[in-house]
Every structure is written in C-alpha cells, then in structure tokens.
Amino acid sequence: xxxxxxxxxxxxxxxxxxxxxxxxxxxxxxxxxxxxxxxxxxxxxxxxxxxxxxxxxxxxxxxxxxxxxxxxxxxxxxxxxxxxxxxxxxxxxxxxxxxxxxxxxxxxxxxxxxxxxxxxxxxxxxxxxxxxxxxxxxxxxxxxxxxxxxxxxxxxxxxxxxxxxxxxxxxxxxxxxxxxxxxxxxxxxxxxxxxxxxxxxxxxx
Amino acid sequence: xxxxxxxxxxxxxxxxxxxxxxxxxxxxxxxxxxxxxxxxxxxxxxxxxxxxxxxxxxxxxxxxxxxxxxxxxxxxxxxxxxxxxxxxxxxxxxxxxxxxxxxxxxxxxxxxxxxxxxxxxxxxxxxxxxxxxxxxxxxxxxxxxxxxxxxxxxxxxxxxxxxxxxxxxxxxxxxxxxxxxxxxxxxxxxxxxxxxxxxxxxxxxxxxxxxxxxxxxxxxxxxxxxxxxxxxxxxxxxxxxxxxxxxxxxxxxxxxxxxxxxxxxxxxxxxxxxxxxxxxxxxxxxxxxxxxxxxxxxxxxxxxxxxxxxxxxxxxxxxxxxxxxxxxx
Numbered sequence: 001x002x003x004x005x006x007x008x009x010x011x012x013x014x015x016x017x018x019x020x021x022x023x024x025x026x027x028x029x030x031x032x033x034x035x036x037x038x039x040x041x042x043x044x045x046x047x048x049x050x051x052x053x054x055x056x057x058x059x060x061x062x063x064x065x066x067x068x069x070x071x072x073x074x075x076x077x078x079x080x081x082x083x084x085x086x087x088x089x090x091x092x093x094x095x096x097x098x099x100x101x102x103x104x105x106x107x108x109x110x111x112x113x114x115x116x117x118x119x120x121x122x123x124x125x126x127x128x129x130x131x132x133x134x135x136x137x138x139x140x141x142x143x144x145x146x147x148x149x150x151x152x153x154x155x156x157x158x159x160x161x162x163x164x165x166x167x168x169x170x171x172x173x174x175x176x177x178x179x180x181x182x183x184x185x186x187x188x189x190x191x192x193x194x195x196x197x198x199x200x201x202x203x204x205x
Numbered sequence: 206x207x208x209x210x211x212x213x214x215x216x217x218x219x220x221x222x223x224x225x226x227x228x229x230x231x232x233x234x235x236x237x238x239x240x241x242x243x244x245x246x247x248x249x250x251x252x253x254x255x256x257x258x259x260x261x262x263x264x265x266x267x268x269x270x271x272x273x274x275x276x277x278x279x280x281x282x283x284x285x286x287x288x289x290x291x292x293x294x295x296x297x298x299x300x301x302x303x304x305x306x307x308x309x310x311x312x313x314x315x316x317x318x319x320x321x322x323x324x325x326x327x328x329x330x331x332x333x334x335x336x337x338x339x340x341x342x343x344x345x346x347x348x349x350x351x352x353x354x355x356x357x358x359x360x361x362x363x364x365x366x367x368x369x370x371x372x373x374x375x376x377x378x379x380x381x382x383x384x385x386x387x388x389x390x391x392x393x394x395x396x397x398x399x400x401x402x403x404x405x406x407x408x409x410x411x412x413x414x415x416x417x418x419x420x421x422x423x424x425x426x427x428x429x430x431x432x433x434x435x436x437x438x439x440x441x442x443x444x445x446x447x448x449x450x451x452x453x454x455x456x457x458x459x460x461x462x463x464x465x466x467x468x469x470x471x472x473x474x475x476x477x478x479x480x481x482x483x484x485x486x487x488x489x490x491x492x493x494x495x496x497x498x499x500x501x502x503x504x505x506x507x508x509x510x511x512x513x514x515x516x517x518x519x520x521x522x523x524x525x526x527x528x529x530x531x532x533x534x
Binding site for chain 1: 211212215219423427461462465466467468500501504505508512515516519520523526529530533
C-alpha cells in the first residue's frame, strides 16, 4: 500500500537529520561543562550548527505545513470529536495489554487512516503545538532584541529560554518514543523501510 | 469553502512573514534616548572653581590683552576643556581646582613652569586611608604595575589615562543598569583603542582595528553590548572588584566555555558585585540570568531533575514493553 508520497518522505528525512543535529548541538550548548563527553560539540561549533540547522528546520517546517494545506495529506492530522477519546483509550489498551495477548490492531493502517488515534494526537501536538513554540522561541533567542525585556516581572529571555528548552526536550522525548513505536510494525524494521520506500506492509499479513 | 479561505489566509501569512524577514534584515537600529542626569550637588568651592571654569569650562575663552588694549577671544585647547556638568557629578566633585593644581594658576597668564607640575596619582591620596580600605587601592596599584599598560609604557602611563580625574565616577557598585556600566567601562578602553590620535600618545604600534581583531567572536555586537573588554582582557583578582591587571593580548580569554559554562568567569568579573548579594531561585548562576542570558551558564536545577526523571520513566516503560514483547511472543 503506497502511503508516503515523495514530498512527505523528503520532508521527514530532512526533519530527522536536522532534529538530530539540533539535539546534539543544543545539549552541547546547555551542558558546556563537559566538552569532552561523547557526542558533545565544542561551544562555538555548536552555536554555529544549531543556528544553521534551526533555520533549515524552520524552512522545512513551512514546507510541511504548506504541503499539508495544499495536498490531502493534511486530512490525517484532523482530529474529529466523535469517539476520539474512547478510540484513544482503545489504542492505549492495545499497546499496553492487547498486543501481548495477540489481539488484532484496533485501527489497522488503511489508505484513509494512516495514523492510529494515539499517533494522531501526538503528531498533532508535536507538529502543531510544540514545533511552532520551539521555532518562535528559537527565533527570539536568535534575535534577542525582539524579545520583550520583562513579562510579569520575569526576564523575557528566561521565559523564552525555558519555553525553548522545554519544547526541545519534549520533541527529543517524542523522537525516542517515535523511533521505538516504529519497531511495532509487521516486523521491527518494516516501518523504517516504509518511510524510505513509501510502501506500507500491513501488520495482518 | 472554509478550507479554501484558510488556505488563502495561510498564503497571505507566509507572504507577510517573508516580507517581515526582509524588512527586519534591512532595519537600521533606532537611536536610544540618552539618559538625562540632573545635577543637585552644589560645591562649596563653586565660586572659586568658576574662576577656572570661566575659561576652561567651554571651548572658547576671552581675556583682556593689555598690549593690544582690547578683549581677545580664543579657542581653548580641547584637552584643557573641563565639562562642568561631568565634574560636578564625578567622585571628585567636592574638590576645589587648587586642591590638586597649584594655587599659582589663579594668575593669568599662567606662569609657564606650571605646565611641568607633578600630578597626583590615585594612590597618593587614597593609599593607606582607612576610609578607602574597601576599595583596596594598594592592591589596585600593585595589579596596575603588573599590567601590560604599565609594563609597556612605564613613563607615559598613569591612572589618569583611563580614569579622567575630572569626570571619573564609581560605576559598577552603584549601578542599577548593568548595560550602562558596560558602555561606561568599555568607553574607557575605547578612548585610546578606537582613537589612534590618543593611542599614538602612548604607543608606537600601528593602528589596531578592534572589529577586525574580534572577527572570530560569534555575535560580535551582542558580546560588545553585554560584556566589558576587561572580562577577557584582564586577570581575575578576588580582593578587588574590578581587575586592573590588563593582560597582554595573547593571554586574552578565547575559549567560549570560560564564560558559557557552569563555572562562568563572569561570576567573578561582571557579576561579581551582584553575585554576593542575590539569591539563585533554582537557577544555576541566577544572577547572570537576571541581567542577561548567557547560554550554558545558567540552567534551572529543578527543570534538570524533572527532565531527567521523565526521560528515565520513558526509557523504563520502553524497556518493560520490549521485555513483554520478547517474552509473550
């Protein structure tokens, strides 16, 4: 089943590479006291590459939103009230209990349903809540003169900084969970293959 | 229908953002309104000092030329012009001119040999005086004598090259606005280091282009606005507030981590005074964060712990999930 058009795969590939660069350089800037630790990048280099990757990520994000606006890929991200909460519960039960009992996937992938309810919710939160906040706060840190100096008696930079690292942390966490849940396909590697080839292998083969 | 409207609005937003970015790139910095100081101090020597300020208080002066039998108006040498307002706001505002300068100056024309008069240095008045013990002038003097300024130009250099006796005022101790202190302090260095005419008075070296020399520094402008030259160009001394041991250029701090880290040297330099007085609020180096934002130097300890906990829980859940996947297959 052809599920991931080429533009989605390209966007996803760039997004993955840039996010990894941003996590490594971001952590390097935050924990500068341990420059010799594995994967840590020197401060000057970390700042430079964090800025470059961030600008590219922003462009890539605009590409993603535009793509979702003007193609039918956007429909996968629309949450309709209906049974959403109970569907979400079903999916969570499947992941925590059902799948170990050999139960069938409650929301198997079909051309009109790429994401299960839990997936949909986390993707919407990540792409339409965390990402915009991350990008806006990041731009604030890149251009400090645009940040209001004080808000409710607290330095605007503190708030921007906290917002940025919190969103960065949640998206890093998302990435870890995202990679793990991607081993839950027909075989542990099949979903990774899908996002590269575009073709989805059904779980119920 | 609605989705078409949303798409149209989205396109407008993108166009607006793009035009905003280009406008931002070309926007020139707006001049900031200068601070206006009101002078409330009235010197007991005001009248006496006016005898000097009458000529030295502005760029031109007038005198009665007895030979020509007429009034002559002439330009005052710029170096000999003293700004009244700055003087009466300075630390030496309560002085009479003749406390430091010879009383013979009251004669006009001034006797020629007065030009050779010996000037006092800081330590001449402030040394060994308990009233000034908190400033530790003796240590300042000994640091200064080790500094590259004194070492390179023992004859020409004196306290007054940096601290104008007629305008100097204590700054960082009384500062409520660190940005202004930074400008004030950096201007002391720039007086010579960005003005070759001044620089030549004390050095035979070629002109130094400060901006080019600091090309390696990322976000140069932000750095220049946020820290003082001496943060990197002097050696920290715990017994005095402002280090006076200016280092040779090759010993300047060049590693980002020296400031951008948990053990930021800024805590012992720029933020030294406040760091003794303020608390942390859960932030590592909270003082730095209260004044400005130094990446890597301030982290919130609580957020650190919470994030580590959340991460551990997630990894544990994944581990348990893997375990059940393997065992219940």
